Amino acid sequence: MANRLLPDYAGTLADRGLIAQLSSIRLREAIPHALLFCGDDGGEALPLALAFARHILCEDPGEDACGHCESCRQMDLWDNPDFYLCYPVIKADSREVTSEDLHKDFSSLLESQVRFSTEDWRAVLKGGNKQPHIFVAEADRLIHITSLSSFKSRHQVVLIWQPETMREDTANKLLKLLEEPPKGVIFLAVSHDPSRLLETILSRFQRIDVPPIEEDRLIDYLVSNSSATLDQAYEAGHLARGNLLRAMRLLEGKAQEHATDLALSLMETAMQRTPKAYREFANQAATLSRPEVISLIDATDRMLREMLALSYGTDDIIYTRLSIRDRIRRVSEAVPLSSYTGLMDDLSAARMELMQNASIKIVFFDLLVTMAMLIPKR
Ligand SMILES: [Zn+2]
Numbered sequence: 001m002a003n004r005l006l007p008d009y010a011g012t013l014a015d016r017g018l019i020a021q022l023s024s025i026r027l028r029e030a031i032p033h034a035l036l037f038c039g040d041d042g043g044e045a046l047p048l049a050l051a052f053a054r055h056i057l058c059e060d061p062g063e064d065a066c067g068h069c070e071s072c073r074q075m076d077l078w079d080n081p082d083f084y085l086c087y088p089v090i091k092a093d094s095r096e097v098t099s100e101d102l103h104k105d106f107s108s109l110l111e112s113q114v115r116f117s118t119e120d121w122r123a124v125l126k127g128g129n130k131q132p133h134i135f136v137a138e139a140d141r142l143i144h145i146t147s148l149s150s151f152k153s154r155h156q157v158v159l160i161w162q163p164e165t166m167r168e169d170t171a172n173k174l175l176k177l178l179e180e181p182p183k184g185v186i187f188l189a190v191s192h193d194p195s196r197l198l199e200t201i202l203s204r205f206q207r208i209d210v211p212p213i214e215e216d217r218l219i220d221y222l223v224s225n226s227s228a229t230l231d232q233a234y235e236a237g238h239l240a241r242g243n244l245l246r247a248m249r250l251l252e253g254k255a256q257e258h259a260t261d262l263a264l265s266l267m268e269t270a271m272q273r274t275p276k277a278y279r280e281f282a283n284q285a286a287t288l289s290r291p292e293v294i295s296l297i298d299a300t301d302r303m304l305r306e307m308l309a310l311s312y313g314t315d316d317i318i319y320t321r322l323s324i325r326d327r328i329r330r331v332s333e334a335v336p337l338s339s340y341t342g343l344m345d346d347l348s349a350a351r352m353e354l355m356q357n358a359s360i361k362i363v364f365f366d367l368l369v370t371m372a373m374l375i376p377k378r
Helices: 016-027 045-057 070-076 099-112 118-125 136-147 168-179 215-225 230-239 244-272 275-285 290-311 322-334 337-355 360-374
Strands: 034-038 083-086 156-161 185-191 206-209
Touching: 016 045, 034 045, 045 070, 045 156, 045 185, 083 099, 083 136, 099 118, 136 156, 136 168, 215 230, 215 244, 230 244, 244 275, 244 290, 244 322, 244 360, 275 360, 290 322, 290 337, 290 360, 337 360
Parallel strands: 034 185, 034 206, 083 156, 156 185
Antiparallel strands: none
């Protein structure tokens, strides 16, 4: 299947009743000219609005966009001349910046993850403490774009992500356009904090509240679409309060923690210096998936770097979990400074072999043997 930059309804976990309503107003051609999707940051509001835009522009729509017309194929690549997505940006010096200038960055973010938060976008913008805004240059651009007749379909869709970041001058400039857009132009907006919207803007939109994902549905999704166990999926699905991005982040944190624990036990096994212990560890590693063993290698490398920092007397270690802190300290006391480079080389050689599909069991057994040689007997 083609890699879709912009999702259809099936690519979201938005409430099915809400999707049915949107789908129906699209098919009846009863789309309001300005719709505001409200929902939490990183949630389904943005994917749903994108899917609605796709459905509006689709040339052969059923209940969902068809997926194969020219417009849909252009949406797959986010290259549809009738679709304009605008989002907050950071001003570079005194130069006017619009979403268009950051198309590439936003596009890579969409490509790497369908769901992302304001923080993820700010990390891409690298603006430090600077607040991203939708500046007046964007309003000028929107006025210009919507004045051109639509390219192919009968509609032209402008999607504004986070209208609450609009400067007042931007909002004032857009008021008239939002009140009476040219024929065929539809404004969609996605807000994570509608209370920050100027009343004048808010009043021009019809509001749709996008509810959180139902817990059971979220858990089912996590079970079938991540490596989480049922227990982990239950826990993350519950704590995430209906937000898939939050659930995935919770699971990543858990996976990271698990890799760290394994990395520590890899080091401790090397210190035991017995083939029996090596064999046991290698057998255990062989029950993991290849991505999991690679993340175990990476976690060990991270841990060595931490231990190295520790031996230079820094107190600033990232492993704050008390349960493993003392164990890490004990391992770091056993490893001489002169051995770190060798250990890291061993890890990177093992990583390479794992990437080339070598037997997990053999790679870990050999790794333990070579690592043990770099840790003096106590
Ligand atoms: Zn289509």
